[in-house]
Amino acid sequence: MKVSSRTLSAIAAFLLCHTAEAHIGLSTPAQPIAATTQELSFLVGHGCEGLDTYRIEVQIPEGVGGVRPLDSTFGRAAVTKDETGRVKAVTWTKSSDVLPEDTQFYKVTLRASLPNAPFAALYFPTIQTCRAPDGTEKVSAWVGTSGDHGHGLAEGSTELPAPSLVVLPPRTPGWNKYTVTQHVHDLSVFKDAQIVWAGSAAYSPSDYVSGLISQEPNTQVLEQIHPGTEIWVRY
Structure with missing residues (x-):
């Protein structure tokens, strides 16, 4: 999980300002x-x-x-x-x-x-x-x-x-480390998370943070998670 101080600062500032059909x-x-x-x-x-x-x-x-x-x-x-x-x-x-x-x-x-x-x-x-x-x-x-x-x-x-x-895993406020055993296609399961990291890829339900991720050098936008992947999730 690698991220520059510039991105961390921008995410931290954003989070401080934003705390918490027929079927x-x-x-x-x-x-x-x-x-x-x-x-x-x-x-x-x-x-x-x-x-x-x-x-x-x-x-x-x-x-x-x-x-x-x-x-x-x-x-x-x-x-x-x-x-x-x-x-x-x-x-x-x-x-x-x-x-x-x-x-x-x-x-x-x-x-x-x-x-x-x-x-x-x-x-x-x-x-x-x-x-x-x-x-x-x-x-x-x-x-x-x-x-x-x-x-x-x-x-x-x-x-x-x-x-x-x-079904979601137990969590605590702050960073949580998981090893995913299921194939996760729909990342909206993390809709209440601040950010999700898997190696050099990251996801956030926030459009603002997603924009920062897409601009970060050497970082990909996380689109799905395969079984056996270790992830970090911040709640």
Whole structure:
């Protein structure tokens, strides 16, 4: 990790002044740190072809445990377990009458323990069932997962993307050293970092710091991280 005093001074000055669509989204109230318990909220912004959402089934990936769903204003939750007793799916069914058209935003939430697998991508395939007042149903299967190294859908895939998150490693304020075991394509997982270094390459979510990196002699802009790479991250 090499950087000139000119660049360090500029970054330090900047940080002192700046301290801290149609799909089913997934949000957490805090960063999804490995081996922690999190609330996972699934955000349903649209129904199916104009029909109101009636049922939401979220499938739980391997490695995610301690699943405890929350009832919501949408409806009560029911769990499905495998032969070992592990929760493999949670289903919320609307408790009130379906609406005559797709006009509502829905959110359902569960609490779960994330695996100790830093930088791993977790996919939660979700089946959305919509219903018309006359009982006609349509289904949207949000089940598309990785096509290449845990990143996005395979080229040409027609599957709807499954809700997903990337598990992050524990961190402390200041510099953190990690050896990455997953292929990290999307560096937005470092959206709350100040800067990331891997050898002579660096990344920052800040446009200003990114500009400094691109101008720094003998320094490349970090675009992806391969397994086995040692990185330094400043939070």
